Amino acid sequence: MTITSLHITNFRNLAEVALVTCHNGLNIISGNNGSGKTSLLEAIYYLGLGRSFRTSAASRLIRQTADKFSMFSQLINDAQRDISIGVEREITGTTKLRVAEKDASSVAELAYYLPIRLINSQSHNLFESGPAFRRKYLDWGLFYQSEAFLFHWRQYERVLKQRNVLLRNRCSKRELDAWTDELLKYGVTLDMLRREYVEELAPLIIEITQELLAIPHLKYHYQSGWGDGIDYASVLADSYHEEVRSGHTLFGPHRADLEISMDGIPVKHFLSRGQQKLLICAMITAQGNLLTRQAKKGLIYLVDDLPAELDLASRQKLISMLSRQQQAQIFITAIESKMICELLGEPAEVPIKVFHVEHGRVAEGKEFPCFLAKTSSGI
Ligand SMILES: Nc1ncnc2c1ncn2[C@@H]1O[C@H](COP(=O)(O)OP(=O)(O)OP(=O)(O)O)[C@@H](O)[C@H]1O
Numbered sequence: 001m002t003i004t005s006l007h008i009t010n011f012r013n014l015a016e017v018a019l020v021t022c023h024n025g026l027n028i029i030s031g032n033n034g035s036g037k038t039s040l041l042e043a044i045y046y047l048g049l050g051r052s053f054r055t056s057a058a059s060r061l062i063r064q065t066a067d068k069f070s071m072f073s074q075l076i077n078d079a080q081r082d083i084s085i086g087v088e089r090e091i092t093g094t095t096k097l098r099v100a101e102k103d104a105s106s107v108a109e110l111a112y113y114l115p116i117r118l119i120n121s122q123s124h125n126l127f128e129s130g131p132a133f134r135r136k137y138l139d140w141g142l143f144y145q146s147e148a149f150l151f152h153w154r155q156y157e158r159v160l161k162q163r164n165v166l167l168r169n170r171c172s173k174r175e176l177d178a179w180t181d182e183l184l185k186y187g188v189t190l191d192m193l194r195r196e197y198v199e200e201l202a203p204l205i206i207e208i209t210q211e212l213l214a215i216p217h218l219k220y221h222y223q224s225g226w227g228d229g230i231d232y233a234s235v236l237a238d239s240y241h242e243e244v245r246s247g248h249t250l251f252g253p254h255r256a257d258l259e260i261s262m263d264g265i266p267v268k269h270f271l272s273r274g275q276q277k278l279l280i281c282a283m284i285t286a287q288g289n290l291l292t293r294q295a296k297k298g299l300i301y302l303v304d305d306l307p308a309e310l311d312l313a314s315r316q317k318l319i320s321m322l323s324r325q326q327q328a329q330i331f332i333t334a335i336e337s338k339m340i341c342e343l344l345g346e347p348a349e350v351p352i353k354v355f356h357v358e359h360g361r362v363a364e365g366k367e368f369p370c371f372l373a374k375t376s377s378g379i
């Protein structure tokens, strides 16, 4: 699935933007600081995920003095058919989602058509922050990979919430049992799906990591959230008193983690910041590969400020690897487009289109099948 055109109205400083994108290659978004490059990526991200990566206050995304923002996009789906999707959000909070000329009921419908991954300066949160980030990483992939995933995940979250209410109210074990059975039913399937996903994904990450970083011996281990090698049912059965005391469910897939380590040491303790960023890129690209292989979908990569702290050789390897991804579409920001073109070398392996952003207005450059900018002048 790739974006062929994009129409953005009143999003951040982007008053009115209409673009025809390069749907099978690299879109370089160039412009000075504060021109609106990240806002453009943020708008695409919002279109696919129904939220921003910079703020949880959606009202801040509406252009000052406006009372709503909207984004519409024409996509080519995997069967080469055109399909349109759109989002509109008013200052009152009312949100309208549109997929293929019809109202959509949930963001999941948009996400299904627009698989998006963001690489930016915050990406290393995957290692530095808590397990929730790593669960989200896995669940993102499973959403596209497994038809059963979304149903089981939603059911598990519903039961978990209800069970926690009972535990907070110090219910009896008998009252809890029915909910424990339900939790088990969905939790065990969720656990199995995540395990299978990690098994498929890990060899791909290792392969790509070799190319980007050459770090051997990284281990990817999925921890279930109730202790390895122990039966989930007996853990829940034995923990009633402990759970009532704490007032919430202590064990299950909501406590799971993806442990990434070398010789038993978590990566955040021995990889440098730059190395961590490259590893994240490898992990995201591996998900893109699997998506194309299993779900026959192309990934849309949003790369903001080609992660700082990467040296020239690492930047070159990263850009070259991204541009070789099958069915992928890439949107990448840079102060000057020349910087990205030089990293790609001559001739570039992918079609490129350059856009120049100035005070929230976007000018389209030409599309080049294999293009290398030789001047530093704007587009
Ligand atoms: N709701 C809003 N309404 C109008 N303008 C806004 C709004 N929110 C942010 N801005 C402005 O939008 C401009 C563009 O911000 P953005 O982060 O997209 O710039 P950028 O091109 O990515 O800059 P940099 O190169 O520094 O990362 C900023 O000047 C910011 O103050």
Ligand SMILES: [Mg+2]
Pocket (backbone or CB within 6 Å): 037, 038, 039, 304, 305
């Ligand atoms: Mg920016």
